[in-house]
Amino acid sequence: MDALHATAHFLRTTYTAEFTISIRTVKIGSGFTNVTADLIQDGVVKIMSHVIFGVNGAYPKDTLNLNLNPPSAFARRHPLYTHPSQAVSVPLPHIFKFHPRVKWTKEEEILAKNGIDHPNRTKSTTVGGGGLEWGTWFEFTSDDERITTSSLAFLGDVFTNSPSLLPKNERPGLKTSWYPTMTLSIEFLNKIPPPSSRHSGRTVGIYSRGTFVTPPQGRHDTYCEIWTAPSNIGEGVPAGDWRDDQFCIAIATQMALIVPMELNEKNGNGRSARL
8 A cells, every 4th residue: 555645734833742643544445545644742733634545556457557657758857957977966054954864966957047037037928937946866875775655755845945046136035034834745656666777766856846925924835846866966877868767756735934044943942842
């Protein structure tokens, strides 16, 4: 039984103390099973989640074997420009306490799309368009680490939020901030491949896009894709057709807020350290 879809609502701040998980089976079906889980502290529900389980792959009773993975001409291809063997790692912000255990790269071609003079900027005659983009190769540095279904929830929340990608003149008054997630939804598209000459076991490609920022509290959306990687960062040989073997493992969408960092630090230095 595989996780196919998960949604979480983060209702209140959690802290480092005892908690209870309340699990309820909502439905058991021939193809899908629905389960809810609540995280409770001090008798108060802090996080609500709903997970759909099933078989992530061809189902014996399913006569429709339709997909849009490569090599279909209609399939979305890997969104990162640089093969991980040629990518250069850059330091992670030290605010990420996990930074000693991971590394990531900078996708200059994607970041260039956020420039004030880039053709992606919109005007009166533009149809659709707009938004800000970001991408990276993300690697767990320990040899015994592996990409797992559980880690996809973490990886789907590792990106630079769109307000931070705006040019400074487009974000007046925005100081160093924290971007708490209010809702997070993940769809597990394909099974994680085992480590091989075609797929890394501890590196993924991450691409994200944000389109809207609105009141209250700088509410903004993020769409995030998590892709397989052909090798670890700085390793391997970039074959010209390397994208043919790569596919999207999961997509995540979320709503987040903008909160001044000093407020988050104040809460963290209070009676209970925040998670």
